[in-house]
Amino acid sequence: MRDVAILGIGQTRFGELWDRSFREIGIEAGFQALVDARLSSQDLGALYLGNMASGSLIAQEHIAPLILDYAGLAGHHFGAIRVEGGGASGALALHEGWLAVASGAHDFVVVGGAEKLTDVPDTEANRVASGTADHEWEAVFGATLPALWALVARRHMHEYGTTREDLARVAVHAHEMGAKNPNAHYRNRLSLEAVLGASPVAEPLGMLDCAPLSDGAAAIVLGPLERARKFTDTPIRLAASQVACDTMALHHRRDMTTLDSTVVAAKRAFAQARRTAADVRVAEIHDAYTISALVALEDLGFVDKGRAGPEFASGAFGPTGKLTVNTSGGLKAQGRPFGAVGVAQVVEIVRQLRGEAGDRQVSGAELGLAHDVGGTGATSVVHLMERVN
Template structure:
């Protein structure tokens, strides 16, 4: 198989954008991705496109891929939609990479879009809930905050973790998000703020939960045969791993790990031929604060039960051994479901290109992105590396 490279990536701001549509948001993300290609890019260069979206609110559930890409000016190409809950656009980028590696495309577009803030909270909860196990979770009233609260409770029972550790995740990610002009909640918060916030689903409070956001992201992937036409400083897709798990939390062997994340990471590390210790930064799926702690362990950053210690030691802060969620993560940057995974890759592209501004990770050469669907029913991990000029 051929090597695949990220040659451009872009995203809209994440937040409440009532004046936008899913078409306009996707077009804006694609145009930024095209503009970020160092040596220029033409719409006609795209051979295939894959768009990730849950379709919140029932917007154009059929043919939403072509609806978005045709509006962006990408005419006549194969265009399809991927739905894998919150991991939709992570999988969309994975499919773009597969198209390039297989030889079916020289340049493929993977991205995602979601519009979530123009509905009532009850309607939004319904659309979030469709990604949970239907019969025994969603239809019995369980929310995603309730599912992750169960995971948090189990984790704190099993290991030396407290609600304050959850709040430390929020403080770190808000500090990073305050440096990101595209973050939905781009402000800092104190530990006291994060500890004393109103309870959402005990032990999770408001500061332990990400917002629902509008937004889009797009990633351009090129083959080794054509990458030199676009850049002399390519970002290689060194490894991709994906896996599934039982959708319902009650169906699993443990509440304190997400096996799909672990399996996806193992596959990505094996493909990239690296160890977790070789990473320079990571963007992980912190839809709830407990999800970031689980990710530290599922992705091999530390042993089981050691995530709180990793956090306490500051090792995942900007300037630490392994900065995690320099973008602000889902907690501060925001979580437009269908756009989140591609947005993580857009952030990694910025970091590896040295263009992340005040949140730039020093000497960033290898990065990981981790995108989870629902409470772990699906997960996808990308490992990207900066190559020296050819």
């Protein structure tokens, strides 16, 4: 396998993009990435498009060639492939793109992620999201996605003494960072009291513990590292790309408060990159619900099991911490267009490693991690990116 580099990045604003269609946002992100990579479209070998539920959300299947077509690239006849893995669809698409380039099957590929959630009512979008858990044995019995994560939260509180405030601090942090991100769905700061006082969704999670329903798209151009300097001044090596899966239903997990898929994906990723968790300076982690972020910090190896709440409270993962998480605002503030999330996380890490993150730039970022989750952890994807000197 050869080394793979990220040559270009693109991202639309995340949020309620009422006046923009699925195809428009998909194309915008893709062209940004191509322009950023100074790459001609005829050099491309394939498009991998991460998307969770276009059939349910916009009644359109077969969307990868759709985007290719409206990007004006249908005449090149290269392959366009949709990749689905619930909320981890974008990260999975990146994994597929990485495999294609690393294996030598293709030299240059575009990896996109796009989701249009506001073309259906919120209730419908939430119903579709619950399909990333086990429909027959969870959703049918009244489980929503936030309800399932609330079950994780309650058990985590029971076993480790995690508090409601510990959870709320994750949202406060996310909005603090989102306020500095022009692409973020939410750019307002939140007080701890506001999060604690928000109306309950699934106790202990309230409205402000949950990431919003957003539209958005992001894209990345990948190519072989050895040719990267031709296309970018700041190539970023995709040092590891790992996917791991677990039981579909939360109730079948070995341990309800641990995402084994994340644990395994992270271990494999650090082994692949010959790095450890201590080397990571900046990370985009899955915080669709505040509890998701605390569990992720533990499962990725950044903190001992059960200690994420107090460690987060100490500021260890804030802007001045040993590791800064979710500088983009995370899913919570930057937004949650399901299939776009995993790609946008990597886009943010690339910005940090290139030193292009503006007000939210962390100093000395040399190795970054992106962590995306489908459902309640049936799929986890971990990517490691490093600056090439």
